[in-house]
Amino acid sequence: MLYQLYEAQRSLMEPFADFAQAASKLYGQGGVFGQAPLAQRMAAGYDLLYRLGKDYEKPEFDIKTVSVDNDDVVIQEVVEIDKPFCHLRRFKRFTDDPHTLQTLKAQPVVLIVAPLSGHYATLLRDTVRTMLQDHKVYITDWVNARLVPLSEGEFRLDDYANYIQEFIRHLQAEYGNCHVISVCQPTVPVLAAVSLMASRGEKVPLSLTMMGGPIDARRSPTAVNNLAMNKSYEWFENNVIYRVPQGFPGVGRRVYPGFLQHTGFVAMNPDRHASSHYDYFKDLIKGDDASAEAHRKFYDEYNAVLDMDADYYLDTIRTVFQDFNLVNGTWEVKSPDGTLELVRPQDIHSTGLLTVEGELDDISGAGQTRAAHELCTGVPSTHQRHYEVKGAGHYGIFSGRRWRDKVYPEVKAFIAAHDTPQKRAGRPTVSAEDTIKAAAATKTTVVARKSAPARRKRGASR
Template sequence: MLYQLYETQRALMEPFAEYAHATSKMLSNPLWPISQTNTAQRASAGFDLFYRLGKDYEKPAFGITTIEANGHEIAIHERVELTKPFCELRRFKRFSDDQTSLAAMKQQPVVLVVAPLSGHYATLLRETVRTMLADHKVYITDWTNARLVPQTEGIFHLDDYVNYVQEFIRHIQGIYGNCHVVSVCQPTVPVLAAVSLMASRGEKTPLSMTMMGGPIDARKSPTTVNNLATTHDLQWFESNVIHPVPGNFPGAGRLVYPGFLQHMGFVSMNPDRHAMSHYDYFKDLLKGNEDSAEHHRKFYDEYNAVLDMDAAYYLETIKTVFQDFALVKGTWEVRSPEGNLELVKPQDIRHSALLTVEGELDDISGSGQTQAAHDLCTGLKAVDTRHFEVKGAGHYGIFSGKRWRTMVYPMLKDFILANNRIEDRPAGSVKSATSKQNTLHTV
């Protein structure tokens, strides 16, 4: 009922938001006689802010079409490699007709970036992907909004997440012979489980695992997120945050943790900061500071775009990761696609180097939670492990922004390169397309 009420309210607000947008544009139009008056400028800024607060935020695009690498412009083509009911594996394919750039890119490591399924879309890692494309072949998990998945596709469990990651790793290994995995926040736990299960079966595992700001052991330095999970039982979450998808979506009737409730939770963690940000945006509009205003728009276009999570996956994550601490206690069993229960044993990992990254000021995954992976991966030699704490960085600062670019990425790049063992690739893994004017090579 709550979800339906929210959708009704959103539908009622939509025409007013569009009206506010149109009015703002009209009042700021230089051809409008009163547009340069103080009253018109304040009214325009006010209507624009109302539009931003009232509009519906859809899934953003990655929008990565070119990058700079080795002094050359590299074209990027985004495409879907694999499609699963609840996720797409996306590849950012690089194109160049510069032979030097092509030769360098052919030798670069391939990386699977596992994006969080915790409210925001995978595009939250846009800057992570853009930065890594200069030195890596990059794939990413792009999770699907659960309200768009028909009930005929079944329920999505935490076990399915783990199995998806294994399938994606095998797919990339089948093309290149090897890969590296980078997980950011929530997926650190299922990624460690996926690699552990592959190791226990004697399968080839990724050359390296990088885990950034995730709740491997949520008992350490508990945050507000951790405390919410430990102070309420699972029945409370089922009763208060789980709702059926309304009938106007393909996933009608599916039980989900709605995106709008998650967004309310995000904002409630720092309400004063968000209020001040919107007020600063209003002032920037009055001053004509378009660069700062555009920065605000881009941030909130991403921040306000949220997706629904299948209820089973969400509740199982709460119980497994934040209440039972099953991974660190050695009690977590994952059901394989064949229906077999397999115990997750990180100590079986012996051939995947481990890097953990934490932000000194992270208020989502507290200090030590990610580093705890080293205590579990006892089968690795000390020379194959490394931990890095990013001074002055909060949660988002470890994968986007200045600290990511200047502190984290150079270290991550070197770590991956140091653990990259080039293997023969199957014929045809690198293709080229010829035109009359030039040869455009892809990697």
Template sequence: MLYQLYETQRALMEPFAEYAHATSKMLSNPLWPVSQTTAVQRASAGFDLLYRLGKDYEKPAFNINTITAGDHDIAVHERVELTKPFCELRRFKRFSDDPATLTAMKGQPAVLIVAPLSGHYATLLRETVRTMLEGHKVYITDWTNARLVPQSSGEFHLDDYVNYVQDFIRHIQEIYGACHVVSVCQPTVPVLAAVSLMASRGEQTPLSMTMMGGPIDARRSPTAVNNLATTHDIQWFENNVIYPVPANFPGAGRKVYPGFLQHMGFVSMNPDRHAMSHYDYFKDLLKGDEESAEHHRQFYDEYNAVLDMDAAYYLETLKTVFQDFALVKGTWQVRSPEGVAELVRPQDIQYTALLTVEGELDDISGSGQTQAAHDLCTGLKGSGNRHFEVKGAGHYGIFSGKRWRNMVYPVLKDFILAHSELPAKARTVKSTVSKQSNLQTV
């Protein structure tokens, strides 16, 4: 019922938001004689802010059409390479008419970026992708809004997430012979599980895995996110935050954790900060500071665009990661597409270098939660593994903004480059599991 009420309210608000937008444009039209008066400027800014607060935020586009590497502009073509009911594997293919640049790009390592499935779209990592395209072949998991997936496609479980990641890794390794994996926030746990299971089976694993700001061991330095999960049982979450998708969507009837509830949770963590940000936007409009105003729009176009998560996946993640701590306790079993339950054993990983990254001021994944991966991957010996704490960075600062570009990316780039050769002992490892039949090329 709550989801239906929200949709009704959104539908009712939409014409008012559009009216506010049109009014703001009309009042700020320079051809109107009084548009430069203080009263009209304030009214225009007010209507613009009302529009921003009331509009519906749809899934953003990556919009990465060109990048610059060295002295050359490189064209980027985004395409869906593989598709599954709940996820698309996107590739950002680069093109250049400069022979030297083209040769250099062909020799660069392939990287799978596993984006979070925790409320926002994969486009939240747009800057991560753009930066990494300067020196890597880049793929990313683009998770589908569960309300758009018909019930005939079945439920989506945490096990499915792990199996998807394995399929994507195998696909990239089949093309290039090897790959690297970067996981940001929530996917650090299923990515570690995926690589662990591949290692336990004797499959070739990625050359490196980078885990950034994720809850590998959510018992360490618990945050407000962790506390919410541990102060209520699964039944409470199922009764209070799970709702069926309304009839006006393809996934009508599917039980989901709605994106708008997740968004409310995001905002409630720092309500004063968001209120001040909107007030600053209002002042920027009055001052005519279009650059700052556009920065605000771009941020909230991304931040306010949220997706629904299948209820099975959401509840299983809560229980497995934040309540049972099954990964760190060694009790997590993942069911394969064939229905076989396999124990997740990070200690079986031997040939995948590990880099963990944490933000000093991260209020979502607390200090030490990601670093805990090193304690689990006991089969990885030697100086090649590394932990990096980003001074002054919050959660978003480790994958976007100046700290990402100037502090994190150089470390990540050097780490991947240092581990781009398949270890001699691993060269005999052959994939023993074929790609699943439900892997479909687009």
């Protein structure tokens, strides 16, 4: 019933938000009432009301170009594998400069595993944009569970680990090898996925970079950890799980709704958010467009949330934060054929392991990510590295100035140290990404389709 009430309230607020937006424009600079007394304050007030009442949709990555060797490289997004709960998204790069072309061909392949913990994968936009300067980049773009029909079945933490294995195999088949970066929540299922591949004797990624994740949530527990550990499994099932109402493809699916997650995010730092919105109001009055736009960009991302499948969420609560199955060596993952396999990180031998933590991280406490080194005893110490980012909070380790100036150079160097030449067995030695030259993305798409000898398969069934 709560979900239905929320949707009813959202529908009721929509016309008021539209009115506030229109009124803000009327009182704004160049508007009909723009020269009226207190017009700027009226415009700022209505604009703030609009942003507090509007519905926030999934943002776009909106990465059009990046600079490689001082050359602007065009970016085109392609969904390479289309799964019910996740899209493997590729950021293809195009250039007409021969020197840059050779640089692109030799760069490492990286799979970025975005968190499925409330926000969309676009939260890692800065991570992707920075990585594209020196790497071929793919990312897991998780689907809002309320958009997934019940006919697609359930989605559990085991399925998450199986998705990651499928994506890694896809990149290995395409390039011969790859590197994996996991940010926050996925550090646990990614470590499980690579462990299972190692135990079977499969080829594993060349390196694993784990950033700010709860490998061992018992260490330096934060407020987030304490909530998950101190409430019972039944409490979460009874208090935060609801069914998707009519009007969505996933009607009837049990989910942890995004609006409840967003309430929890805000409740962690209510004073900070109130102050931020008041500062935004003052920036509008002062005409500080740069600061106001920075506020909009942040909250366009922060306020856009997705529903998580209930089975996946509850599995995560129990496995990661209550039973600590990974660190206790008791986690068994069900493979797609129904076989239970024990997760054994000690079976990983040839993969480089880099862990990154923020000194001021209030979501994943100190030592939680570093615990991966104690589990991966088969990895030589010379292939392991831990990096603590001084002065960085949770978001600072993958976005913003500290990410670009401090963390990225470490990640880039670690990947380069563990990279090997790419082998594109069964395919031309030069990819469509590396050969097609274009000045515009639309033209590039047409040329790429004509010149590529074969299209890659999208999805496991095609």
